[in-house]
Amino acid sequence: MAEFIATIEHVIKGPAWGCQMCGQCVLHSTGMTCPMNCPKTLRNGPCGGVRENGNCEVKPEMKCVWNKAYERTEDWPLPQSWKDEFNHLRPPVDNRLKGGSSWKNFLSKRDKWTPAGWGRTTEEQEGAH
Amino acid sequence: MSTLEYKLTQTTDMVFTAEFPTLDGNGMEKAKKNAERMRGWFDGVNATDNTAAHAHASNVASAIAMKQLGLEPIMQVVCRDKNRLAQQADIVGAAMFGIENFCALTGDDVTAGDESEARRVFDLDGPQLIRLMSTLKRGEYMSGRKLEPAPHMFIGAVENPAAPPLDYRVLRAAKKYAAGAKFLQLQIGYHQDRLEKFCAGIAGAGLAGKLAIIPTIVLVKGARPLHFMHNSVPGIDVPAEQIARVEKAADPAEEAYLQTLEFARHALAQPAVRGLHLTDFRHDDTLERLMNDLGRVRQHISTDAQFTN
Numbered sequence: 001m002a003e004f005i006a007t008i009e010h011v012i013k014g015p016a017w018g019c020q021m022c023g024q025c026v027l028h029s030t031g032m033t034c035p036m037n038c039p040k041t042l043r044n045g046p047c048g049g050v051r052e053n054g055n056c057e058v059k060p061e062m063k064c065v066w067n068k069a070y071e072r073t074e075d076w077p078l079p080q081s082w083k084d085e086f087n088h089l090r091p092p093v094d095n096r097l098k099g100g101s102s103w104k105n106f107l108s109k110r111d112k113w114t115p116a117g118w119g120r121t122t123e124e125q126e127g128a129h
Numbered sequence: 130m131s132t133l134e135y136k137l138t139q140t141t142d143m144v145f146t147a148e149f150p151t152l153d154g155n156g157m158e159k160a161k162k163n164a165e166r167m168r169g170w171f172d173g174v175n176a177t178d179n180t181a182a183h184a185h186a187s188n189v190a191s192a193i194a195m196k197q198l199g200l201e202p203i204m205q206v207v208c209r210d211k212n213r214l215a216q217q218a219d220i221v222g223a224a225m226f227g228i229e230n231f232c233a234l235t236g237d238d239v240t241a242g243d244e245s246e247a248r249r250v251f252d253l254d255g256p257q258l259i260r261l262m263s264t265l266k267r268g269e270y271m272s273g274r275k276l277e278p279a280p281h282m283f284i285g286a287v288e289n290p291a292a293p294p295l296d297y298r299v300l301r302a303a304k305k306y307a308a309g310a311k312f313l314q315l316q317i318g319y320h321q322d323r324l325e326k327f328c329a330g331i332a333g334a335g336l337a338g339k340l341a342i343i344p345t346i347v348l349v350k351g352a353r354p355l356h357f358m359h360n361s362v363p364g365i366d367v368p369a370e371q372i373a374r375v376e377k378a379a380d381p382a383e384e385a386y387l388q389t390l391e392f393a394r395h396a397l398a399q400p401a402v403r404g405l406h407l408t409d410f411r412h413d414d415t416l417e418r419l420m421n422d423l424g425r426v427r428q429h430i431s432t433d434a435q436f437t438n
Contacts, residue, residue: 040208040235040249044256045301047235048289048316049363057363058238070294087300089308092213092257092271116273117264 006101023097024111029085031072038065043090046070091118131229132201133173134283137312137341137403144172144404145425146203146314146343149195151177152186157194164198169427170420172404173203173230175314179210182242189219193226203285204228206262207236212252213261213271220265224280232314233258233286241363256301256308259286263309284309285341289316290327292364299330302340312341314406317358319367321395328399341403344396348411348419349385352376386415390422397423 006021013019017027020036026043027034035043039058046066049057054067072078073086091114097105105111136142147170150163167174176192179185192202204223206216220231235255239247253261264271268279286305290298302313318324324344331342349355352375359367371388378384393405405423409416420427 040251042254044254048292050292051363052366054293058240067294070297087304089256092253115271117269117271
């Protein structure tokens with residue numbers, strides 16, 4: 001069943017967003033632009049190598065994924081709560097989830113798991129600011 | 130507490146940092162020569178981590194050598210070459226030798242280097258690496274396993290206010306601050322208006338005094354390196370008029386110097402700016418001239434910490 005769901009997800013999200021099946025989807029918070037298509041797989045914004053024309057450091061013919069994500073977040077009529085998440089600090093990828101269905105991991109909240117060290121830092125940061 | 134941390138958190142002094150040349154064969158001899166030239170001028174010197182995706186002596190080894198030679202290292206850690214386990218090992222290992230200043234970078238892609246066929250790692254990204262450093266500083270590995278006593282760390286990062294999307298760069302800086310960065314060394318930039326906007330944005334976000342902005346200036350001898358940066362370094366755009374200014378001058382080396390001095394003074398006058406990061410491609414006497422023109426006095430050179438091998 002889990003494999004079947006993952007296949008359906010891949011069939012839908014692959015062509016639409018270039019889904020890489022990381023299993024922990026953040027599309028809604030990145031202007032419906034999959035950050036796993038960034039050659040550096042950056043999940044927290046553009047690197048410093050974005051070219052003057054807004055294209056990618058690694059693939060000069062491709063628009064920077066994060067440049068696109070930022071523009072779409074600004075311009076597209078997405079829910080405000082999604083837009084508000086754009087600059088959230090997204091945790092490191094859990095490589096165990098790769099290839100599985102993010103829908104399943106969303107429903108089970110498995111995609112919310114972070115390492116203990118990461119989690120405690122959150123509380124500290126929130127308390128500090 | 131490192132000198133860099135002391136100056137940035139306890140004083141209002143401007144700090145000066147620089148890039149330590151990469152080390153390869155005969156590395157310790159080269160390190161000694163460069164330490165002689167740099168000692169006394171800088172509050173921190175970057176130990177780079179396979180800069181521009183070329184393999185060199187490691188960031189950890191370079192940082193330890195610099196410390197033995199009486200410089201204060203800022204150990205860069207990039208995300209391109211190692212996963213989170215190896216990054217933690219490097220940071221904790223460096224802390225064993227008293228390295229306190231760390232700077233987190235995403236890092237140039239492997240395609241920028243001479244081994245483009247290498248696997249790129251990017252297990253973490255820049256902001257995640259900053260937060261990992263904050264976790265170690267608190268006395269824990271990412272897993273939550275205790276690290277006792279917690280290493281003393283002063284954490285910084287980098288930012289490029291002149292690369293698109295320009296309007297997002299302040300928010301990205303704020304994200305890095307929230308993750309634990311206390312200073313940001315900026316990418317080389319030749320657009321004064323973009324630096325002004327960025328610094329005003331940092332101040333507007335209430336981060337002046339909390340997040341030290343350290344713009345980078347470059348000492349060059351003529352127009353050729355300006356062309357090189359413009360054409361070959363993604364993220365650096367040098368306006369044509371800046372290149373022409375040097376190229377068409379009667380004395381390009383002198384004009385290049387004056388241009389650098391002008392950019393340095395402009396950068397130091399921006400809000401939230403707490404110093405300058407210097408990259409020297411000239412390797413002549415202009416470093417001293419620039420420092421003098423900026424009113425910087427060379428500090429007493431202590432020989433106590435020198436490497437005695």
